[in-house]
Amino acid sequence: DAALWLGLALKKQQKFRPALEVLEPAYARFSDQPQAEQLLYQWADSLLRLAEYDSAREKFQLVVEKFPEGTLQEEALNAATVCAVNAGRLSEAESLLTQYDRDHPQGRLRLRQTILRGRVLLRQVVVAEREASRDRAQSLFRDAAEVFSSVAQSSEIDSTKQQARFFWGEALLKLSDYARVLEVTQPVADLVLRERVPGDFTEVLVQRGLAHLELARKLARDSDADQGAGTPPPELASHCQSARDSASSYLAGLPRGTLAPQAWYVSAVSSALAGQKTESLAALKSLARQFAKQPEREMALLEVGEIAYARGDHTLAESLYDELATASRDPRRRPQALADLGWSRSQQKKHADAVSAFRQLLNEYPEHALAPEAAFMIGQSLAALGKKLEAQKAFAEAFNRPGSSDQTFQAGWRSGKLLFELNDVPAADAAYGTLLERFPEHPRADAALDDWAARHYDQERFEQADKLYLRLIEQFPKSPLTWNARVILAESELIGERPEVARGKFEAIATDPQADQKAVERSMYQLQNIAHEGQDWQGLKRLAAESLRRFPEGTYRHEAELQRAEAAFMLGDLKGAQVDLERLLKLKNDSDIADKPWFGKVFVRLAELLVKEKEYEQALAVVDTMEQWNSESPLLYKGWEVAGRAYKNQARFSDARRLFLKAIDDPHGKKTETAARAQLLLADTLVLEKNYDGALDEYLKVDIGYEFP
Template sequence: AGQPGENAGANPLSPWLDKLLRAKLQAAVLLGDHSLADRTAQEFFQRCAESPLAAETARWQAQSLLQRKQFQEAIRVLESWSARASEEDLACHIRYLLAYAYQAVGRFSEAEAQLALLLQAQNSQWKSVAQLAQAGILVAQKQYAQAVPLLEAYLASGAGRQDQSAAQAQLALCYAWLRQTEKAQELYKVLAREYSGASWFGAWTEQLAEAALQTGDFLWARSLFEQLAGQADAAGRQRALLGLGWTQYRAGQFPEASATLGRLLAMDKVPPSVVAEAAFLRATILAKLRQPDAALGLFEMVVDKYPDTQWFGPALLAAGRLQAQLGQHPQAAQCFQRYVQSFPQANDLDAALYDWAWSLKHLGQSEEVLKLFERIHREFPKSPYWAEATLRLAQQAYQTEQYDRADQLVGAVLAHAANSDLRPYALYLQIQIAAARDRWDNVASLVQQLLREHPGSPLQVYAEFWQAELAFRKKDFVTAEKLLEEFGKKYPAPPAGLAPLVALRQAQLLAHQRHWEEVIQAARRIRETYPQFDQLYEADYLLGRALAMKARFDEAREAFQRVIRSPQGAKTETAAMAQWYIGETYFHQRDYQTALRAYLLVDVLYAYPQWQALALLEAARCHQMLGQPEEAQKLYARLLAEFPDTAAAQQYRQSLPGPVGQPSAGPSQPTSAPEGLTPEGPTPESPAPKGLGPEGPASEPSTPKGHAGPTSPKSSSRRSIPGRWKYGNIYILPV
């Protein structure tokens, strides 16, 4: 019905039928009998489609559809007649209704096009109506600044007195959204005097209060919501109390907001959506008031009872976060998992994944944690959590000696300009990776870059220690000693994780100076002061060396045994060295049988070729001293076959009396210097500091692992992912 040309061949039964049907349709619309209106319009276009009244009939049919908010059907009817109506007033009316329908469905540009045609009309009244409608479209699009001059011009023209109140109401809303509060309040007073009892006044006041709330005018918003709460019907009072609660919350009046929302939640017949919103907001407020149990109860109520409301997701996420704060990580992890599964397209999915990862970390599920960080890294390159997640993955790659991947990931973090706070930590991880690869020139340049670009950062103290460490690595012990002395003066109380390492380096420098008595005192002081130091086995190794050099062999072996039994050091090269030195102490006491067993344990228990080779060499010499030349020869042969490129093999070849490579009994004395234990091979140094760095106020940095000289293998021990510290709205990982 309503389309021109439909049933064009139908002949009216009488000359007045079209007039009668049009009048019947008009009456049905005015009376609100839309079922009758539909039947009448259908009959008209079946029987009178060619009537001159067809356009006007279509207009009444469209009005009926618009009253029922059937906008798409109204558009279908009106589009057919917008260009066909010959009489100007009717054509303007059709275009106006079509613009209204377009606006209702969000087709604003098409609505404006219809209004532009109205502005060209000869009838000044339609021009004024179009002007007001144009302003309405701009208001609907939140283009308040553009709407104001149109509304002011409309009111100044004096046209359309019947629509003056509507124009004033829209203009007041524009002023409120534009923070022109005095103008908005003046119009409100004018309209309140004349229209406070009108059906539209309450809804408009609610819109005005919302605008004041959203623009931060909490005083006026509170006044308007309080008026509505005292005057409106039950549903209006409920909305007003909810608005008042939001206003008080936004103004920081948390106890007052909680009380207001409590009044709302105590009311009868509150719609589920309003209950859910009020409960969510009150739970948020209670959490701020440090009433976590009550807050959690309300969040869980929304989750359990109102899963069909828009507040289900926010409540689920908030419940998980609050449970995490309370240490209830199993329940928190379930909330985060449920949120991720329920809202796979959520705007804050990255935040939920991040929070879930931290709860799983507290539950010790490291593999799942890394999977979630990997997902953030892969799926959310613009997330505020991307840089940290990527740095976490880089740290894990470093800890598992996947240095290429670690380099690639940390390079991506450094190229990610959005999060400059993570940059010093990424640089520091680059230092660690370069040190693990023995790229000391890279370490030096990166340390200088860190100090230059991030002065005063929490990492400055570590970078300055690295300057001394670099000198130590280069065997410039004089410079290392000087830098450590300056470091101690500048940082008399260094971070707890760094202090024992400084003490260890100072003890190692004393060993290089062969000040054995001072080494003994320094190593014992480390044991007493830092009993939880994860490199305590290094101090025990130094202590054993110094005691052995003073010929205090029993005490030395006790220190070496602590190295071997240490959970942190048991599989390191330091343990292999300690085991070798135990054999050496027995050899110097001429207990060759016990020395033999100690040396052979090095080959059996450890996989460090330099020390295995030395152990076979010394074990063979023990056989010689025990008068077992055949057994000695077997071990010399093994030395040459299994470790041909080691210093021990070369030393053995040089000791042979005949051509190189011919077997002989070998030397009958150990290679140690007469005064004590100074074998060829690695010097008593620790490896490059791995994991060293600040980890925020809650925890301390990991420290160097293992023991290695210039040619020795790296220790494989690493610390697990450390804790986090907070800045802004996301958590940052100090590496």
């Protein structure tokens, strides 16, 4: 009796190893005494508490075999099953469950046995996950949850209810039903916190911490909290605080417990999500100091680094990823750490250091899924350093890697772009050609082809550009980029002086209900130009009005207003033209509009209109305003010619000739039709002054110096 009571006392103090040292020899000495069953059972239970499950199971089964009429038969069989489940020996567990059902069909512990059946289902998940059968795993979790739920709701024994709720929470956690986890395990957590002494269900605190953390993660994803360093939403902050509190409560009772690394992980990540940087870093230090080799340390470093990166704290992210890359040899986390280290350095414009991280990843894990990204980012980082030639070579190497990843496609594209920038056009053409041959079905293949064409277009290699735009239309007929290609090909017809062909193409775009609206507006803009060039004033009036109706806020709305004014002017609607011109003139201080090459026409046409209306002083004021607006305007000579006419019509011949001469001598106006008209009108002023000899000399200048009739 003394040995038994001493062993029980030591167990009550959680001193299981000393209890073994008392109980084992006591059983050997008193195996034929009435206390033998109890001594053997308590010996087995001490082994169970020390997680020596196989040895414990053997002893519990020995209790069943040696004491068939004993009082602990049912308890020993139940405990043996617990040991088998804890050790993951599922076939033994199934056998013991069957034995219990046979020997104790109405046993007091049958609901606890039911809980063990649920735990077997949870253990079977490991096999399903190993076989990558996610559906099977989820089905097992659901079945287990139903088992635990039935026990929790049917048992009248509080400890059995709590045990069922504990494992029910575990199953729900795996089913991602986090709110239900908190609801189901609340009574268990209340019991654990009330007792203040670590017990069988203390791990529920970590379980609840994980559930709170997952709910906080979801709120972070759904809010803007992970986009900046601002205060997190109240509900997110509440879940983070609850997660930390649960983890802290576990660590207070079991600082070196089985789930202590997980508790520190919960604390580190939840603090980071809540924006509590100091607390998060403290938790990470505790992990490094106490559990440096545990996977939870690496998991925490990775996730806290991700949170810091997402919130723009790239300096912190870099330090965490660097620590992880130094500490980890895990084939999943180490390459991810190296990639994220490179990205965090890149975000800080530490491009040379970024290259180092990406190269390390590429050298150590050349076949890893992140290798194409690393190869691409080496090129990006070198390009950011201004090392175009090295960057192009890096992109070419990245493109030459096997596989069909998006980064490989992007690398080939960037290689071609840089070759254009390096003025190696043949190599650039070859790079784009190879890219599209290798990735003809890539979602951005049409964009790459469009970019190839645009680079020739921008460098005025129009023939090559047109061929590529035509290829874009033929190869990707459903791409939205084909509409711009169609517009450019139509504009090429204009450049080739085939306005009627161009008109047909622009009209086809403008009237197609499927056409991109920017292409439609551009086509209508060009149709107006064709109408203007062909002096189709009625057509121009109609097109300008339609363009303004369809695109009242469009890119070319101001040009359309000018065209409408031009049509009105030529059709004799001077008042209508004046309204548009004066409205446009009010925009002269808006550089986004007034800096466009056509804006000077507004001054010239308005001044000309005022001359027609014999509002000469107003016309002169408009030309004077034009000169103040931009004394370097290439259209100013036209304004001077109109001002000269205003003076001539007032018989202010000297002033008229001064303005005509300015128009004639202006570099932009030399030998133009406007200069010829100014020369003719200058001669007319001399005739009006009866200076016929002088007039003859000036008329001869028109005849000799200009080819206009």
